[in-house]
Structures are given as structure tokens and as C-alpha cells.
Amino acid sequence: MAKRKNSEKYQIIIAAATKVFAQKGFYQSKISEIAKEAGVADGTIYIYFENKDDILISLFEEQMQAVLDNMNSRIVTLTDPAKKLEEFAWTHLNLIQKNKDMAEIIQVELRQSGKFMKEYKNEKFSEYLNIIENIIMEGQESGLFKKSVVPNVAKRAFFGALDEVSRCWVLSSRRQYDIKTVAKQISDYFLDGITASSGATGIQA
Amino acid sequence: MAKRKNSEKYQIIIAAATKVFAQKGFYQSKISEIAKEAGVADGTIYIYFENKDDILISLFEEQMQAVLDNMNSRIVTLTDPAKKLEEFAWTHLNLIQKNKDMAEIIQVELRQSGKFMKEYKNEKFSEYLNIIENIIMEGQESGLFKKSVVPNVAKRAFFGALDEVSRCWVLSSRRQYDIKTVAKQISDYFLDGITASSGATGIQA
Amino acid sequence: MAKRKNSEKYQIIIAAATKVFAQKGFYQSKISEIAKEAGVADGTIYIYFENKDDILISLFEEQMQAVLDNMNSRIVTLTDPAKKLEEFAWTHLNLIQKNKDMAEIIQVELRQSGKFMKEYKNEKFSEYLNIIENIIMEGQESGLFKKSVVPNVAKRAFFGALDEVSRCWVLSSRRQYDIKTVAKQISDYFLDGITASSGATGIQA
Amino acid sequence: MAKRKNSEKYQIIIAAATKVFAQKGFYQSKISEIAKEAGVADGTIYIYFENKDDILISLFEEQMQAVLDNMNSRIVTLTDPAKKLEEFAWTHLNLIQKNKDMAEIIQVELRQSGKFMKEYKNEKFSEYLNIIENIIMEGQESGLFKKSVVPNVAKRAFFGALDEVSRCWVLSSRRQYDIKTVAKQISDYFLDGITASSGATGIQA
DNA sequence: TATGAATGAGAATTCATTCAT
DNA sequence: CATGAATGAATTCTCATTCAT
Numbered sequence: 102m103a104k105r106k107n108s109e110k111y112q113i114i115i116a117a118a119t120k121v122f123a124q125k126g127f128y129q130s131k132i133s134e135i136a137k138e139a140g141v142a143d144g145t146i147y148i149y150f151e152n153k154d155d156i157l158i159s160l161f162e163e164q165m166q167a168v169l170d171n172m173n174s175r176i177v178t179l180t181d182p183a184k185k186l187e188e189f190a191w192t193h194l195n196l197i198q199k200n201k202d203m204a205e206i207i208q209v210e211l212r213q214s215g216k217f218m219k220e221y222k223n224e225k226f227s228e229y230l231n232i233i234e235n236i237i238m239e240g241q242e243s244g245l246f247k248k249s250v251v252p253n254v255a256k257r258a259f260f261g262a263l264d265e266v267s268r269c270w271v272l273s274s275r276r277q278y279d280i281k282t283v284a285k286q287i288s289d290y291f292l293d294g295i296t297a298s299s300g301a302t303g304i305q306a
Numbered sequence: 307m308a309k310r311k312n313s314e315k316y317q318i319i320i321a322a323a324t325k326v327f328a329q330k331g332f333y334q335s336k337i338s339e340i341a342k343e344a345g346v347a348d349g350t351i352y353i354y355f356e357n358k359d360d361i362l363i364s365l366f367e368e369q370m371q372a373v374l375d376n377m378n379s380r381i382v383t384l385t386d387p388a389k390k391l392e393e394f395a396w397t398h399l400n401l402i403q404k405n406k407d408m409a410e411i412i413q414v415e416l417r418q419s420g421k422f423m424k425e426y427k428n429e430k431f432s433e434y435l436n437i438i439e440n441i442i443m444e445g446q447e448s449g450l451f452k453k454s455v456v457p458n459v460a461k462r463a464f465f466g467a468l469d470e471v472s473r474c475w476v477l478s479s480r481r482q483y484d485i486k487t488v489a490k491q492i493s494d495y496f497l498d499g500i501t502a503s504s505g506a507t508g509i510q511a
Numbered sequence: 512m513a514k515r516k517n518s519e520k521y522q523i524i525i526a527a528a529t530k531v532f533a534q535k536g537f538y539q540s541k542i543s544e545i546a547k548e549a550g551v552a553d554g555t556i557y558i559y560f561e562n563k564d565d566i567l568i569s570l571f572e573e574q575m576q577a578v579l580d581n582m583n584s585r586i587v588t589l590t591d592p593a594k595k596l597e598e599f600a601w602t603h604l605n606l607i608q609k610n611k612d613m614a615e616i617i618q619v620e621l622r623q624s625g626k627f628m629k630e631y632k633n634e635k636f637s638e639y640l641n642i643i644e645n646i647i648m649e650g651q652e653s654g655l656f657k658k659s660v661v662p663n664v665a666k667r668a669f670f671g672a673l674d675e676v677s678r679c680w681v682l683s684s685r686r687q688y689d690i691k692t693v694a695k696q697i698s699d700y701f702l703d704g705i706t707a708s709s710g711a712t713g714i715q716a
Numbered sequence: 717m718a719k720r721k722n723s724e725k726y727q728i729i730i731a732a733a734t735k736v737f738a739q740k741g742f743y744q745s746k747i748s749e750i751a752k753e754a755g756v757a758d759g760t761i762y763i764y765f766e767n768k769d770d771i772l773i774s775l776f777e778e779q780m781q782a783v784l785d786n787m788n789s790r791i792v793t794l795t796d797p798a799k800k801l802e803e804f805a806w807t808h809l810n811l812i813q814k815n816k817d818m819a820e821i822i823q824v825e826l827r828q829s830g831k832f833m834k835e836y837k838n839e840k841f842s843e844y845l846n847i848i849e850n851i852i853m854e855g856q857e858s859g860l861f862k863k864s865v866v867p868n869v870a871k872r873a874f875f876g877a878l879d880e881v882s883r884c885w886v887l888s889s890r891r892q893y894d895i896k897t898v899a900k901q902i903s904d905y906f907l908d909g910i911t912a913s914s915g916a917t918g919i920q921a
Numbered sequence: 922t923a924t925g926a927a928t929g930a931g932a933a934t935t936c937a938t939t940c941a942t
Numbered sequence: 943c944a945t946g947a948a949t950g951a952a953t954t955c956t957c958a959t960t961c962a963t
Contacts, residue, residue, distance in 0.1 A: 110922095126418055128333035132958060133925095142924040144960075153958065183501070209418050212473075237500070250500045254483070254491050257474060258467035265466020266459055268417075278459070286459050294499035295442070295455045296388065315947085337933060347949045352934065520943095538743035542937060543946095552945040554939075563937065593911070622824060622883075647910070660910045664893070664901050667884060668877035675876020676869055678827075688869070696869050704909035705852070705865045706798065725926085747954060757928045762955065 106163075111149045114139045115163055118156045123202035127157055127210045158221060161211055164203050165225035168196060172232055182240030183292055189233060190263055190284035197267045198280060208268055230256050259291050316354045319344045320368060323361045328407035332362055332415045363426060366416055369408050370430035373401060377437055387445030388497050394438060395468055395489035402472045403485060413473055435461050464496050521559045524549045525573055528566045533612035537567055537620045568631060571621055574613050575635035578606060582642055592650030593702055599643060600673055600694035607677045608690060618678055640666050669701050726764045729754045730778060733771045738817035742772055742825045773836055776826055779818050780840035783811060787847055797855030798907050804848060805878055806899040812882045813895060823883055845871050874906050 117139035121130045132153060136143045150156045175192050179185045197204040211223065233256040240246035266287060278286075322344035326335045337358060341348045355361045380397050384390045402409040416428060438461040445451035471492060483491075527549035531540045542563060546553045560566045585602050589595045607614040621633065643666040650656035676697060688696075732754035736745045747768060751758045765771045790807050794800045812819040826838060848871040855861035881902060893901075 131956090136925095143926095143958090144924055145922080147959070148922070212414060212417065240500075246500045250495070251483070251491055254471055254488060255495060255500060257470045258492050258495055261466040261468070261470020261473075262463035263466070265462045265469060268466075269462060278456070283459060286456055287463050290455070290460060290463055290496060290499070292499045292501045294495070294497045295445075295451045295460060296497045336931090348933085349935075349950060350948055353947070358933070541935090546946095553937090554945055554947095555943080557938070558943070619827060622827065650910075656910045660905070661893070661901055664881055664898060665905060665910060667880045668902050668905055671876040671878070671880020671883075672873035673876070675872045675879060678876075679872060688866070693869060696866060697873050700865070700870060700873055700909070701905060702909045702911045704905070704907045705855075705861045705870060706907045746952090758954085759929060759956075760927055763926070768954070 108149065110139075110141065110145065114141065114146055114149055114156070115160050118160055119164075119202045119206065122157065122160070122210060123205040127153075127206075157206075157210060161207070161223075162225060164200075165207075165229070169225060169228055169232075171196070172229065176232060176236070182236050182243065182245055183288075185236045185239075186233070186259065186291065187284065187288040189236070189259075190288045191280060193263050194267055194270070194280045194284050197270070204267070208264065230260055233259050259287075262287050262291065313354065315344075315346065315350065319346065319351055319354055319361070320365050323365055324369075324407045324411065327362065327365070327415060328410040332358075332418075362411075362415060365408075366412070366428075367430060369405075370412075370434070374430060374433055374437075376401070377434070381437060381441070387441050387448065387450055388493075390441045390444075391438070391464065391496065392489065392493040394441070394464075395493045396485060398468050399472055399475070399485045399489050402475070409472070413469060435465055438464050464492075467492050467496065518559065520549075520551065520555065524551065524556055524559055524566070525570050528570055529574075529612045529616065532567065532570070532620060533615040537563075567616075567620060571617070571633075572635060574610075575617075575639065579635060579638055579642075581606070582639070586642060586646070592646050592653065592655055593698075595646045595649075596643070596669065596701065597694065597698040599646070599669075600698045601690060603673050604677055604680070604690045604694050607680070614677065618674060640670055643669050669697075672697050672701065723764065725754075725756065725760065729756065729761055729764055729771070730775050733775055734779075734817045734821065737772065737775070737825060738820040742768075772821075772825060775818075776822065776838075777840060779815075780822075780844070784840060784843055784847075786811070787844070791847060791851070797851050797858065797860055798903075800851045800854075801848070801874065801906065802899065802903040804851065804874075805903045806895060808878050809882055809885070809895045809899050812885070819882065823879060845875055848874050874902075877902050877906065 114135065118130075118135045121135050121138055124130075125134075132146060133143050135156070136146055139146075146156070150159060172189065172192055175188055176185050179188055207226075211226070234252045237246060237250065237252045237255050237259075241248055241250065241252070266283060270283065319340065323335075323340045326340050326343055329335075330339075337351060338348050340361070341351055344351075351361070355364060377394065377397055380393055381390050384393055412431075416431065439457045442451060442455065442457040442460050442464075446453055446455065446457070471488060475488065524545065528540075528545045531545050531548055534540075535544075542556060543553050545566070546556055549556075556566070560569060582599065582602055585598055586595050589598055617636075621636070644662045647656060647660065647662040647665050647669075651658055651660065651662070676693060680693065729750065733745075733750045736750050736753055739745075740749075747761060748758050750771070751761055754761075761771070765774060787804065787807055790803055791800050794803055822841075826841065849867045852861060852865065852867040852870050852874075856863055856865065856867070881898060885898065
């Protein structure tokens with residue numbers, strides 16, 4: 102029972118499940134499909150995972166930790182909160198581009214109240230959102246961001262914007278804009294708004 | 307057959323399904339539960355709907371049309387694009403508050419690629435997003451919004467922000483802020499950004 | 512309850528059921544299909560028939576009586592047992608040709624042990640076979656037919672030959688031979704056999 | 717999958733299905749009954765068969781091949797076409813006596829247009845009938861059988877006679893005559909007819 | 922550990938039959 | 943008599959999970 106994680110098989114199954122879940126969705130995916138994709142017997146999966154739910158949760162925790170570490174390591178190099186948000190957007194989109202299957206699972210399956218959002222306390226995801234919240238609070242403390250902004254709401258607004266844009270971006274085959282452009286657009290909306298008037302922002306390259 | 311939409315039973319079943327799907331998610335919901343909730347026999351459901359999938363799709367189409375009509379009728383009364391976006395935010399959140407079950411289904415089930423996003427062309431949802439796109443383009447034409455904004459990306463960013471905020475807002479029992487406040491926050495972020503120095507923002511960067 | 516038979520609806524339903532059963536088989540046929548074919552409501556069928564089984568049995572009894580009467584009236588006009596058998600063959604095939612649906616039901620559904628051959632004592636069918644038996648016994652008494660022939664076996668052999676030939680004849684669209692020819696062939700096999708040698712039979716017609 | 721025909725379970729299920737189908741008929745038989753009869757779980761059946769239809773078809777193909785091989789191996793030892801027909805009759809009845817359940821299924825279920833005769837091309841059965849046709853043609857070539865006989869019709873007449881006789885023979889519990897006698901009767905009718913005056917038959921008619 | 926055949930609870934769906942109108 | 947919406951028992955088939963090898 103204290104098995105897993107280190108085992109090679111564990112990782113192989115996680116990878117197979119990621120692919121299958123992304124393709125068909127959690128409820129549509131069959132253990133036998135995951136087993137086949139992983140090149141193991143159905144029963145083998147139950148040596149490494151409690152049950153089907155456990156695969157999804159493990160998969161998520163596993164990947165989310167990596168995502169979290171990566172994001173933190175990139176943000177920490179910057180000081181300007183505005184730059185940090187831009188970096189967040191870029192890193193997030195980049196992650197999604199490189200890891201479409203995982204992205205699809207996070208966006209689709211783990212959002213579902215159906216099973217997880219309610220029973221499973223999604224702490225890693227909260228941590229991820231809190232990176233944004235911290236940047237915003239930092240910006241408010243330094244006087245860069247408006248005091249009127251509610252960090253708890255703003256973090257979700259920013260993440261939601263990124264997420265929704267990336268959703269169609271992931272699902273559509275023809276990519277119209279590159280990551281850099283899209284990330285910049287979103288963080289610009291969020292930082293300066295879409296209103297033209299506000300001072301000399303028009304120049305703002 | 308002929309989907310007697312006018313029938314009272316049809317509406318009762320739609321209502322029951324809305325409640326059950328919202329509570330448990332589509333795949334977790336059983337026909338027998340919907341029947342029980344509706345106070346009809348299991349078989350009765352199949353008089354009004356082709357199958358389980360058809361319930362979800364019908365439910366969505368049915369409600370989405372109402373949502374769409376309502377949103378359009380509210381937007382049309384305003385002329386200022388900025389006010390329109392604010393109105394959109396408020397109306398959207400209001401709808402969600404009054405119709406939590408339906409909101410949950412739209413946010414969770416119909417987003418799923420797992421079954422519907424791929425097979426079922428979600429046109430009503432596209433129309434909904436296009437309301438935002440049209441407002442943005444209108445604002446750009448009148449010189450109110452920046453020309454650099456890409457309406458197709460911005461509409462998703464705005465909707466995503468709203469959606470993500472409303473998600474936790476729907477799911478959490480304790481409501482910290484009222485609709486008006488939250489809607490204003492989000493449309494403000496989007497219109498003017500979170501950066502403090504509006505006016506002198508030109509210096510920024 | 513002392514309803515039916517005389518009623519026009521009763522006959523309409525019988526006719527509709529004949530068509531539907533012939534097309535799809537008993538178990539594959541739905542009450543609603545019969546009702547539709549008959550142009551009545553589903554419930555109406557239960558005014559004239561006890562249940563689905565009753566339709567098949569009634570249909571059979573009803574038709575079989577007519578078949579029986581017709582066959583008897585034709586046989587009675589002849590005196591030569593050999594001619595009678597030939598007439599039987601011709602009349603049987605003729606009936607089948609004119610009444611394909613009914614024929615298919617008799618051949619297929621009423622043969623089934625699945626429900627009827629075991630529970631339902633098929634007396635009309637026995638009577639029909641007994642016409643043949645009587646002809647054979649008559650022929651034996653007059654010295655025309657061999658005494659070694661067992662009427663009870665021979666009747667089935669003769670009917671079986673007719674039935675099997677008519678089966679493919681009914682089912683196939685392209686009719687290679689006409690009734691007269693086929694009826695003559697079968698009764699000839701039965702009367703004189705297929706062996707060439709037996710005396711001057713080669714000349715025979 | 718891959719229909720492990722060699723598997724012991726596969727054969728056990730075929731045997732159970734044969735029994736149950738023969739007893740109740742295809743549509744009246746329930747998967748759970750077959751499973752119970754076979755001593756396996758319902759689900760196990762679906763490891764070896766696609767669905768209920770597949771059981772019947774497999775069962776038929778499986779058995780029919782054996783029947784066909786057996787019949788051919790017996791016929792080949794004889795040279796006289798008349799003897800071959802007699803042998804066919806005896807072998808057929810013998811098979812039915814030893815394998816009543818299978819016989820009932822072939823006679824009843826596989827005859828049904830209701831489902832199988834239309835969708836499923838019953839080739840094995842055609843091959844079986846063709847054995848008779850070949851014997852008749854052989855007899856005609858050697859001058860033993862009348863040239864006027866149409867092999868395609870005669871094969872069905874002969875088979876039909878055998879089949880109908882065997883049907884009541886299978887279904888009735890009290891057996892009046894033994895196989896040998898019945899087989900001889902039928903082949904005699906077919907070879908020499910039931911008419912008494914063989915030799916002077918030329919006068920007849 | 923690994924396997925994969927076997928299990929059997931569970932779910933969607935069908936359809937003969939009823940009965941209030 | 944006629945209707946057809948409603949019923950719900952019954953059935954096929956699925957698939958997560960187990961366990962003997």
C-alpha cells in the first residue's frame with residue numbers, strides 16, 4: 102500500500118490515464134482502455150490505484166504539483182506585479198500548449214461538481230489561484246494596483262479569463278494567434294482595461 | 307414523439323432533470339432519479355425524450371433560448387458599450403443567482419468535451435458569447451475601446467472572468483459580496499484594468 | 512366480452528396484425544405497430560383481443576377455418592385419391608400465393624414451439640393435415656395406394672414437401688415455375704416417386 | 717473477443733443456450749436463464765458472445781458444420797443414389813433423435829424470417845440441402861431418376877417431408893415407429909411413390 | 922507483482938397493458 | 943366504444959473490481 106509514485110508502472114498508468122481521460126472524459130473512459138494504453142493488465146491498475154476515482158485524483162495531484170512548482174519558480178524571478186501577471190498568463194498558456202491532455206482534464210473533469218469539486222478538496226488548484234491573489238495583494242501594497250480591487254474576486258476573474266480563452270484555444274485546431282500575443286492581450290485587459298480613453302495608454306506598445 | 311414541448315409533463319421533467327443533473331452531474335444522475343423527482347414513472351420520460359442525452363440537450367436549448375432573449379432585451383435598452391458590458395455582467399450573475407441549477411449544468415456539463423462539446427454543436431452558447439463580441443466591436447467603432455483589443459479573444463476573457471467568479475459564487479453557500487458589487491468589479495477590471503494610475507497609465511511599462 | 516368477430520374493427524385489426532406479424536415476426540411486432548396499421552388506438556386493440564397472444568391465435572383460427580372450408584369444398588368434388596392429392600397441392604400453393612402474409616405466419620410463427628405449439632393445441636392445423644390422411648386412407652381402401660404406407664407419416668411427408676417448397680417459393684421474389692407445375696411435381700413425386708424405372712412411368716404425361 | 721471457441725466456457729454456454737432456446741424459443745429465453753443453466757454469471761456470456769443474437773448464430777454455425785461433415789462422410793461411402801437418399805433420411809432422423817434440442821432450434825428458430833432468415837445468410841443450411849440436390853442430379857445423370865424431376869424443387873420436397881415428419885416425431889413423447897422404419901417410409905415415398913401398381917404405373921392417369 | 926477471466930450490481934430502455942377521460 | 947398517456951416490470955448489456963493462478 103505504501104507502493105506507488107516511485108514505481109515506473111505508476112507513472113506509465115498516470116500517463117495512459119491522462120491520454121484516455123482527455124480524449125473521452127472521465128465517465129466515458131474505461132479502465133480497460135487505460136490498461137491497454139498503458140500496456141498492462143486491468144488488474145495491475147488496482148495494484149497502484151485504489152479505484153478509478155483515485156486515478157483521476159492522483160493524476161491531478163501529481164501534475165498539479167509540477168505545474169505549481171514551475172509557476173512559482175518563474176514568478177519569483179520577477180519583481181513587478183504587472184510583469185508577474187503577464188508571466189503567469191504566458192506560463193499558463195504555455196503549459197496548456199505543451200500539455201494539452203492534462204489541460205483538458207483540469208479544465209473539464211476537475212471542474213465537475215459531479216464528483217470532485219464537492220467531495221474532493223482541490224487544494225492544489227487553490228494554491229495555484231493563490232499565486233494570482235498574492236501578486237495582486239503585493240501590487241496593492243506597493244500602490245500599483247487599485248485598493249478597490251478585491252483580490253479574491255480578481256484572482257478568479259483573471260484565471261477565468263485565461264482559462265476560457267485557453268479552452269477554445271486548446272480545442273480548436275487552427276491556432277490564430279501565438280501564445281505571446283494571447284497572453285499579452287489578456288494581461289493587458291486585466292491591467293489596463295479595454296477602454297481607450299484612460300490617459301495616454303494608447304501609446305503603450 | 308414530436309416532443310410535445312408544450313405539455314406540462316415535458317416541463318416537469320425538464321425541471322426535475324435540471325435539479326438532478328445540477329446536483330449529481332449528468333453521468334451520475336439516473337433516469338429513475340429524474341423520474342422520481344418529476345413524480346412520473348421511468349417510462350414516461352421516454353415519451354417526451356429520446357434518451358438521457360436528449361434530456362440534457364433539450365434542457366439546455368430550452369433554457370438557453372430564454373437566457374439569450376432576456377440578455378438581448380436588456381442590452382438593447384442601453385447605448386454606451388461600457389454600460390452594456392456592465393449590464394451583461396450583472397444580468398449574467400443575476401441569472402445564475404436565480405437559476406443556480408441551470409447555471410451549474412451550463413458551467414459544468416455542457417462544457418464537457420466528454421460527450422457534448424464534440425458531438426453537439428453548441429450554437430446557443432456561441433450566440434451568447436457573441437453578444438459580448440458585438441458590444442466590444444461596437445465600442446471599438448465608436449472609439450471607446452482600444453483598437454488593439456481582439457474581440458474574439460476579449461469576449462472569451464470577459465465571459466471567462468464572469469464565469470469563473472460566478473462558479474465559486476454559486477458553489478459557496480456564504481455569499482461575501484452582492485451581485486451588484488461583483489458585477490461592477492468584473493466589468494471595471496475589464497474596462498479600466500486593475501492598475502491604479504488611470505490617467506497617467508501611459509508612463510507605466 | 513361477447514364482442515368481436517362480427518365487428519368491422521375486429522377484422523381490420525386481424526388484417527393489420529397479419530401484415531405486421533408476417534413482416535416482422537410475432538415477437539418483433541409491437542402492438543403499437545398493429546394499431547397504427549389498423550388505424551386505431553393501441554387501447555382499442557384490447558377491446559377486441561385479450562392480449563397479444565390472442566391476436567395471433569385468433570388470426571390463425573379465423574383464417575384457418577376459411578382455408579379448411581375452401582380445401583374441403585374443392586376436394587369433395589373429386590373422387591380419385593390421386594387427383595385429390597394433386598388438387599390439395601395446387602390449392603395449398605394457390606392459397607399461399609394469394610395470401611402470402613398469412614402463409615408466412617402459419618409457416619413461421621405457428622410452428623414455433625416457443626409459445627404456441629406447446630401451449631396452444633393447434634386443432635385447425637391438425638384438421639388440415641387430416642384431409643391428407645383421409646385421402647391416403649381412402650386410396651388404400653380402394654387399393655390405389657400401397658398398404659405399406661403409414662397414413663400418419665405420409666400425411667406429414669406430403670405436407671412437409673409442399674410446405675418446404677412453398678416456403679422458399681414465398682420468400683423468393685423471382686418465381687421460376689408456376690403453381691401448376693410445382694404442384695404437379697410434388698404430387699407426382701409423392702404418387703409415383705422420382706425413380707425412372709418403375710414400369711412405363713417414363714411415358715406418363 | 718476473438719471468440720475463444722476452444723475455451724471450455726464457450727462450449728458450456730453453447731450447450732446451455734441450446735437447451736434453453738430449444739425449451740422456450742429464442743425470444744422467450746432470457747440471458748440470465750442461459751447463464752444459470754451454464755453455471756456462470758450473466759456477464760460472462762458477454763465475454764464469449766457479442767450479444768444474444770450471436771449466441772444463436774454461433775450455436776447454429778458450430779453445430780451445422782458438424783452435421784454437414786457427418787452427413788457428407790456417410791453419403792460418400794455409398795454409390796447408389798437411391799441408397800444415398802435413404803441414408804440421408806436415416807442420418808437426418810438419427811441426428812435429430814440424438815440431438816433433439818439442436819434439432820428443435822434449427823427447425824423452429826432458424827427458419828424464422830422474423831429475425832434471422834432475413835439478416836443472416838444461412839449458408840450452412842443451403843449446403844445441407846444441396847447434398848440432396850447433388851444426389852438427385854447424380855441419379856438423373858446415371859438414368860436412375862426421371863429427367864422430369866426438378867432437382868431444386870425435389871430437394872426441398874424431400875427435405876420438407878423429412879423435416880415435417882421429424883418435427884412431430886421430436887415433439888411427441890411416445891414414439892410409434894423407430895427411425896429405420898420412418899426413414900425407409902419417407903425415402904420410399906420419394907423414390908417409388910405411394911401408388912400401389914409399380915410396374916404397371918404407366919397406365920395410371 | 923502481474924494477470925485477465927469472472928463476477929454481478931446497476932442502468933438505460935422497451936413495450937404490453939391499463940384506465941381516466 | 944375509443945383513446946393514448948402513463949405505467950413499471952422486465953431485460954439486455956456494461957464495466958469497475960476481485961482473486962485464483
